[in-house]
Amino acid sequence: xxxxxxxxxxxxxxxxxxxxxxxxxxxxxxxxxxxxxxxxxxxxxxxxxxxxxxxxxxxxxxxxxxxxxxxxxxxxxxxxxxxxxxxxxxxxxxxxxxxxxxxxxxxxxxxxxxxxxxxxxxxxxxxxxxxxxxxxxxxxxxxxxxxxxxxxxxxxxxxxxxxxxxxxxxxxxxxxxxxxxxxxxxxxxxxxxxxxxxxxxxxxxxxxxxxxxxxxxxxxxxxxxxxxxxxxxxxxxxxxxxxxxxxxxxxxxxxxxxxxxxxxxxxxxxxxxxxxxxxxxxxxxxxxxxxxxxxxxxxxxxxxxxxxxxxxxxxxxxxxxxxxxxxxxxxxxxxxxxxxxxxxxxxxxxxxxxxxxxxxxxxxxxxxxxxxxxxxxxxxxxxxxxxxxxxxxxxxxxxxxxxxxxxxxxxxxxxxxxxxxxxxxxxxxxxxxxxxxxxxxxxxxxxxxxxxxxxxxxxxxxxxxxxxxxxxxxxxxxxxxxxxxxxxxxxxxxxxxxxxxxxxxxxxxxxxxxxxxx
Numbered sequence: 001x002x003x004x005x006x007x008x009x010x011x012x013x014x015x016x017x018x019x020x021x022x023x024x025x026x027x028x029x030x031x032x033x034x035x036x037x038x039x040x041x042x043x044x045x046x047x048x049x050x051x052x053x054x055x056x057x058x059x060x061x062x063x064x065x066x067x068x069x070x071x072x073x074x075x076x077x078x079x080x081x082x083x084x085x086x087x088x089x090x091x092x093x094x095x096x097x098x099x100x101x102x103x104x105x106x107x108x109x110x111x112x113x114x115x116x117x118x119x120x121x122x123x124x125x126x127x128x129x130x131x132x133x134x135x136x137x138x139x140x141x142x143x144x145x146x147x148x149x150x151x152x153x154x155x156x157x158x159x160x161x162x163x164x165x166x167x168x169x170x171x172x173x174x175x176x177x178x179x180x181x182x183x184x185x186x187x188x189x190x191x192x193x194x195x196x197x198x199x200x201x202x203x204x205x206x207x208x209x210x211x212x213x214x215x216x217x218x219x220x221x222x223x224x225x226x227x228x229x230x231x232x233x234x235x236x237x238x239x240x241x242x243x244x245x246x247x248x249x250x251x252x253x254x255x256x257x258x259x260x261x262x263x264x265x266x267x268x269x270x271x272x273x274x275x276x277x278x279x280x281x282x283x284x285x286x287x288x289x290x291x292x293x294x295x296x297x298x299x300x301x302x303x304x305x306x307x308x309x310x311x312x313x314x315x316x317x318x319x320x321x322x323x324x325x326x327x328x329x330x331x332x333x334x335x336x337x338x339x340x341x342x343x344x345x346x347x348x349x350x351x352x353x354x355x356x357x358x359x360x361x362x363x364x365x366x367x368x369x370x371x372x373x374x375x376x377x378x379x380x381x382x383x384x385x386x387x388x389x390x391x392x393x394x395x396x397x398x399x400x401x402x403x404x405x406x407x408x409x410x411x412x413x414x415x416x417x418x419x420x421x422x423x424x425x426x427x428x429x430x431x432x433x434x435x436x437x438x439x440x441x442x443x444x445x446x447x448x449x450x451x452x453x454x455x456x457x458x459x460x461x462x463x464x465x466x467x468x469x470x471x472x473x474x475x476x477x478x479x480x481x482x483x484x485x486x487x488x489x490x491x492x493x494x495x496x497x498x499x500x501x502x503x504x505x506x507x508x509x510x511x512x513x514x515x516x517x518x
Contacts, residue, residue, distance in 0.1 A: 027277050028327050031278045034502060035500055036278050038241060038242055040067070040076065041058075047078075048093050054100075064077065067107070086116045087110055088104070132251045135290065139256065147230055153405065155235070156406075156407055158170050159184035161202055161206065163213045170183070171221075176422065179232065180232070181232060184207070185203075186204055187203075190240025195211070214250060221233075241494065243265070246258075251292065258292050258293075260294035266493070273475060273490055274490065275496055276495075284328035289329070297338055299340030299373035302377070314339050318338070320474070341393040357455065371406065372397050372402040381414050384410075390408035394432040409425050
C-alpha cells in the first residue's frame with residue numbers, strides 16, 4: 001500500500017486482516033465438510049446437463065432431487081453420474097433424461113472402478129473448463145481490441161421484467177456512456193431453489209436470471225460495444241439459493257460482474273447461514289476462474305442500521321469477504337467490495353465523513369475494484385435535491401478512485417428509472433468525473449482534522465468488532481445481529497434442508513482445476 005493520505009495505522013489494518021483470516025478459515029473448515037443441492041446442481045451443469053423435463057423441472061434439479069430423496073446426495077452427483085456413464089455408455093445429459101423419464105435409478109447402478117469412472121468423466125470435465133476459458137479469452141480479446149471506459153466504471157440498471165425490453169434499454173444506456181449494465185433480477189428469485197429455463201418476458205421489479213437471458217443480453221452488448229468502440233460489461237446476480245448454479249451459467253455465457261455476497265442472503269433474504277456459506281465458496285471459485293468481478297452487499301447494512309454508527313460493520317464485513325474470496329482463489333482485482341454514501345444529508349459535515357470512509361476503503365483495499373453505492377435511504381422524491389445528493393456522491397467517487405460507480409437516479413424513491421433519468425445520471429457523473437479527474441492527487445487531508453479522525457475511528461471500531469467475532473465465531477455473530485441490526489438463527493431460514501454432509505465417495509474436481517488456473 002502507498003503511504004496513507006489518511007494516516008491510517010498500517011499495523012491496525014494488518015491486525016484486522018489477520019482476525020478476518022481466522023474468521024474466514026473457521027467458516028471454511030465448516031464449509032469443507034458439506035455440500036448442498038445448489039452445489040450438486042452446479043456440478044450437473046458443469047457435466048453438460050441442461051434443459052427441463054416434461055413438467056418444466058430443470059434436469060439438474062431432477063437428478064439432485066432423486067439422489068436427495070434416496071438419502072445419498074452426500075456421495076455427490078459426480079460419483080453417481082460416473083458410475084452410470086461406465087455402466088450405460090451414455091452422456092450425462094442422456095443419463096439425466098433417463099432419470100427424468102423413470103428408466104434409470106442412479107442408486108441401482110453398479111459401482112464402477114475409480115479408474116474407469118475417472119476415464120469417462122475426464123473429457124466432460126475438461127470440456128467445461130475449456131468452455132469457460134474460451135469465454136474468458138473472448139472478453140480479454142475484446143478489452144484488447146475495443147478497450148473500455150476509465151474507472152470508476154459507470155454502472156446503470158435495467159429492470160423491465162422483459163429481457164427483450166431490457167435489451168432496448170441496455171443498448172440505449174451503453175450509447176449514453178454506461179460501462180456496466182446490471183440486469184436487475186425479478187423480486188423473489190433469490191428464494192427459488194431452481195433456475196427458470198429459457199427467455200422470459202414477465203418479471204416484477206426485474207427480469208429472471210436464466211442462461212438464455214444471459215446469452216441474449218451478452219450478444220446485444222457485444223453488438224453495441226462494437227458500435228460505440230468500447231467493451232460493455234454485463235452484471236447479474238448469483239446470490240440466493242442458486243448462488244453457484246447461476247455463477248456457472250454466467251461463466252458459460254460471458255458475464256463480467258456478479259452480485260455474490262457471503263452475508264447478504266442471510267441477512268436480507270433469511271436464507272440459512274450454513275447453506276449460504278457452503279454455496280458461496282464454490283460460486284467464488286467459479287467467478288475467480290471465469291474472471292468475473294464479484295460485488296458484495298455491505299452497502300445494505302446502512303439501509304437497516306445508521307450509516308454513521310454502523311460504518312465499522314461495513315469495513316469489518318468487507319475484510320471478511322476479502323478473506324473468504326482469497327480462500328476461494330478469487331484475486332483482489334476481481335473483488336468489488338461494497339460500501340455506500342448513505343448518511344443523512346442534513347448531518348453537519350456528512351460529506352467529510354463520507355469522504356473519509358470512501359478514502360479509507362480505497363486505501364485498505366488498493367487493488368480491489370470497489371463498488372460504491374449511491375444515496376437511497378434519504379432520497380425523498382425531491383428530484384432536484386436528489387440530483388445534488390448524487391453529484392456529491394460522484395465527487396467522492398472520482399476523488400477516491402472507486403472501481404464501480406453505481407449511478408444514483410434523481411427519481412429514486414419515485415419509480416423504476418426511465419431512459420431519460422439514466423441519461424441525466426450519466427451526464428452528471430461524466431461532467432463531475434471530467435472536471436475533478438485528478439483531485440485525489442492534488443488534495444491532502446489535514447493531520448488531526450475531521451476526515452483523518454473519522455477514518456481512524458471507523459478502523460478502530462472495525463478491529464474491535466473483528467476481535468469479538470473471532471471469540472464467538474461468525475455464526476454466533478449473525479445470530480446476535482452484529483451486521484445490519486438483523487438477527488438470524490443458525491438452524492433457521494430458508495434452504496437448510498438442502499445442506500448435506502459429504503460422504504466417503506464425494507469429489508468435486510472442478511474446485512482444484514479452477515483454483516489451479518492461478
